[in-house]
Amino acid sequence: MKSGYVIHPLGDSAAILKWEQEISMAVHQEVMKAYHCLRISSSPYILDLIPAYASLTIVYDAALIRNNERVPGLQWLTAYIATKIKTRDAITAPAPRKLRIPVCYDPSLGPDITEMAVSRKVTIADIIAWHCETVYTVYLTGFLPGFPYMGKVCAALETPRRPQPRLQVPAGSVGIAGAQTGIYPLASPGGWNIIGQTPLRMFDATHADPCYCHPGDQVQFIPVTLEVFRQIQHEQ
Structure with missing residues (x-):
């Protein structure tokens, strides 16, 4: 599952993307690709992105999504991520410091x-x-x-x-x-x-x-x- 992820709710205004749970550069690169992909998308609904060893936590504005998109936050986020992460391989991540x-x-x-x-x-x-x-x-x-x-x-x-x-x-x-x-x-x-x-x-x-x-x-x-x-x- 190194190149794939699963998504789980994390409370009522966050979700977590999980890759294979191990400390490895292969998994880390997938996490960081998703992080940079979502970061440059600059969605007003996404409030914070928190990368970890094998996961990426996404904090979103549930009230704003429901008011504007008329769907639950997790439903919108799941669809949004699926669309954005398809393009992650085309994203040029900044060189590591x-x-x-x-x-x-x-x-x-x-x-x-x-x-x-x-x-x-x-x-x-x-x-x-x-x-x-x-x-x-x-x-x-x-x-x-x-x-x-x-x-x-x-x-x-x-x-x-x-x-x-x-x-x-x-x-x-x-x-x-x-x-x-x-x-x-x-x-x-x-x-x-x-x-x-x-x-x-x-x-x-x-x-x-x-x-x-x-x-x-x-x-x-x-x-x-x-x-x-x-x-x-x-x-x-």
């Missing part, structure tokens, strides 16, 4: 990196190298405003969530959970394995575009020393 995000992997900022190295009988330098060698795709943002869910980490780095979440994870913390890696944009409780921290602000509500990362972005982590981390942090 390529982001290089500095990360300090010092154990003082990555409290789980030492345990991860010991459990694998490797060095901390190995963990850093493995984490930085991959260019990750941002599949979605969620959980916290601007939290980028990225994947996949190499098999050697896959690690289950911590059995006991921390009560407070600092903003900028870079973590691993299963095959995913992500960055906490705000201080928050959390159960991901923290291996480092970026000095960049991943979410800033004072900006017109508050989220540093967006779905579809390509991210590579760049290791920096604690000194460079403090310098960049001071300049933010």
